[in-house]
Amino acid sequence: MGQPPVGYTKFCEDYQRHIDQYRLTNHLKHKPGVSIQVDWSGSTMDLLDTDTGELITVYLFVGTLPYSQYTYVEPTLDMKSDTWLRCHINMFEYFGGTTIRLISDNLKTGVISHPKEGDIVLNEQYESLANHYVMAVMPAQVRKPKQKAAVEGAVGKIAMAVIAPLRNEIFTTMGELKAAIREKLEFYNAKPFQKREGSRRLIFTETEQEKLRPLPSIPYEIAEWVYGRTVKLDCHITFQKNNYSCPYQYVKKKVDLKVTAHFLEIYYQNERIATHKRFPTYKEYTFSTLPEHLPDQFNRLEWNEQRLLNWAQTIGPFTYKVIQRIFERLQLKEQGYQSCLSVLNLSKKHSNEALEKACQIALERLHSPRYRQLNTILNNPNNKEILEEAESAQKETLGFVRGPEYYGGDIND
Template structure:
């Protein structure tokens, strides 16, 4: 348990330092990433006292950052102030009271060395409290706060003209509960990369991101969601949330009311899009995609029956301004590989190619973050190297930085003499071949 506490604290600390260094206000940090103003204020104070240069943050591991900034927190396990959720539920029934207000009051009440939990954890705790006691949740939807997402149960298909094969197509559905403005994307599968890209395209379609995402407990996004304890997301989905400063909050298993807006939208989308296109024969994925996009525009611009305006009108008039701006650089899908041992030749292997690591890490286990173009190496979340990734068709190649090698290795370069000596140990044919290449 202690490790889980420390990891959460140190991870938020690293992010908090970067946000403060960018000049982002403490209020914005509190709203966008749910790091309490009390915690970010204390972090900023410690930055000034230590005269910490954030440009050097990658030189520090999680352990080193934690001990440097909050040694007393690092050693303590019982550091968080307990939340009285009975009081929270009672107060929420009063006019004008919401979770954000109650969380701020809770943060101000923290004393005697106790620290407040993050806003996202505060909200998750209240949602679990409501479920345990079968209460009615008093929370009303507010603009720009949450996006609810899911896969549609009903699917579509297109026919391959040359074979007559019917290819199944899935629908990713997202909605903003306040305006009911929605996004739908046809996909060829429901794999992790597809799910992440749909999330990215969703925010691009909206033109901004929300404070949190409420999703189903799909295996591609959620590793563990116990009734009690911390939710564990897949590394890639967690990275996505961090990139957009969005808290990802899976709904409780078999609790569809926690994402009622998207559950309702799934049904409406099935009727509006799938049913209306049921007699159309598509001959390519692109044809189907375009037809779905046209029906989506129609869905968003159709006036409400029991509410003034349309989804798009309410979104444009109110909710769009409440969204957070998107980061300048879009999220890049990447995969993590853990506990790769650094070999005695100062390299690690990935897909039968070799990438150098500073020699002082020989024998240690490092983690790899692999995107489409780069391979980044971490030790205790401290970035220690980055390489351009070899294409998949290239094998048995080395990407080596000279500074990664110890002096005893640097002096032994692969010159003509060394190559000939190596070839002679293999055989006369290899010697002849190498001689020809060298000449």
Template sequence: MATLPYSQYTYVELMSDMKQENWINAHVHMFEFFGGTTPLLIPDNLKTGVIKHPKNGEVILNKAYQEMGDYYDVAIVPTLVRSPKGKPSVEGTVGKVTSSIIARLRKEKFNSVIEANMKIKKCLEEFNAKPFQKRNGSRKEIFENEEKMFLRPLPKEPYEFAVWKQATVQYNYHISIDKMYYSVPYEYIKHKVDVRITRSVIEVYYKKKRICSHRRLYGNPGQYSTNMDHMPLNHKKAGEWNGDRFRKWADKIGPSTYKVIDQLLNHYKAEQQAYNGCRSILKLADSYSSKQLEEACHMALQHLAVPRYKNIKLIIAHNQDIRKTEEEQVIDDSYAIIRGSSYYGGSNNE
């Protein structure tokens, strides 16, 4: 719930939980409802928004909350701890909203948060339009006529809640986010980068400088978003990995391994998208053996059009388990001790 101090014009929204994403989105919806932004936001000291509010010292806001405030050019000044008088307008409105909206809907049943908010919206319109008892007009009238003009204009696009993650740029100059792959300028191969993730955009930062962005991918995992400008002019500049090198490496192991690697390299729009998978497959020869890898590739090709790392890894592990079981079942009698007939009294002994 949010209330403007002069008109007492109020915004109310029901959320499914008190997590950060809903907290931020509630602010975005609030600004859209008011049709502008205020110079200040005076919230409670809830952990979702305020990390630390010492008696003496600087207030530390949650990173996402601070980012949202910066986006709307709003100063966030939390009220003093346990000081409801720091925001009397909203505190005074809580009781009124409780009796006018919550109590009114307490016996109704809703199948979703969206459905409940639709009903709340109608009640809120009536609440804001209801005339004051000790003041001329209503919340809505005073807001429209005297307060709305002082709001700041909204940005062209609403703020999108963002999550920050760290990723390492792979040999194919892509990073992996939620099983999707996004290209990064090849100069950053092996470097760790910070990634800002929203519902629609992936932004990549290196040392606080944005180096690229992509529209976020949805759907089947394993999709690639590749900017051709991120590709190296010479494959050797991209860590000296290229298709020919992978094919030569695979050829030394065996024809089936070569065929798997060649099919994987030809499968993607950009050959570089297959580099990480090829390298992972070929490195299996170090963990197991070249012979086991060749056998696994041969079996994989019989059942799959384009075998991947996880397929071959499962086959090798399965074959190894079978070998261990067979070895345990072999009985070695080369050292058995057999006593002759003389031990029992010779050939005449009955």
């Protein structure tokens, strides 16, 4: 209001003059081997499911070395955290080394929070990967794409150099798609620059490759953390129905598990106390036991085994047979202590007679019943009358029991 109107042409000229004056940009000069920029491509590809005829969306991970603009591309079926990490590992192998800095977007697969002030909070696994390769993760500021301009530019160029030429081809397996993308990627990296001498591959091999930091001898393994597992009385913890030993000093204490594809590590208060080879997923109820984890008294196997068998014998012959068969299946007797105690402790929750009857029923159906089957029988309402009859019959067998007074107790002294 009150200002003289201007024409559209004059407005555009004045606005452009304002932009030129107040929004200056500087040409960024990158140093070789200092940083890698990574991101997901906005453009996607498709994979044909031959069974259903549906098209499966394929996402593209893109990593770029800003100095040479040498680029890595990998197709994936999702953008989950494990996939994000696996793409990084493969990218480092492709480049043949790592850099000091790793510049990413603020994706939840890598960055939990990026406040304007204060520390950046990284995803636990992403931080672990960076520590393994001794890199500093430096996420670009929110809504600041120029801070990772190299990969932003590479994403657009990959769409033209890789996705567009393959848009009319049909791929039915991920292997075929990866091979086609790798062929186009090699051509893209070898293609000469338009406004710069050489090509991405030439500058990478002649200048930048030697500046990269060497890869560690062992690649990073993606790990799953499991917290708060209790070390049992037999000096083992259980993970996915298999058992792994801990030093006996940590019995009844809470420990954390770091699980990779091949190993299982046990930590107590951030200190590693045991390492085991992980059992394959198809194995169940197996034991990985290191002898040094067991106390000296575990060498007296006969006494411990006999004590449990004696307890079972006081309950009844069927309970004794159940405990006996648990031990028969094990190479190390101490591996059965927890299972036997679980069974025998049912007599405290119910009664000796009820447990004995439950063992009889279970042995008619299974060769070696365990706690789970016996507990189900004891808590099954359909078995209530049978268990009560067993208790009554046992009491009748015992008959009338005279008190201590009859045999010369305090009253008759």
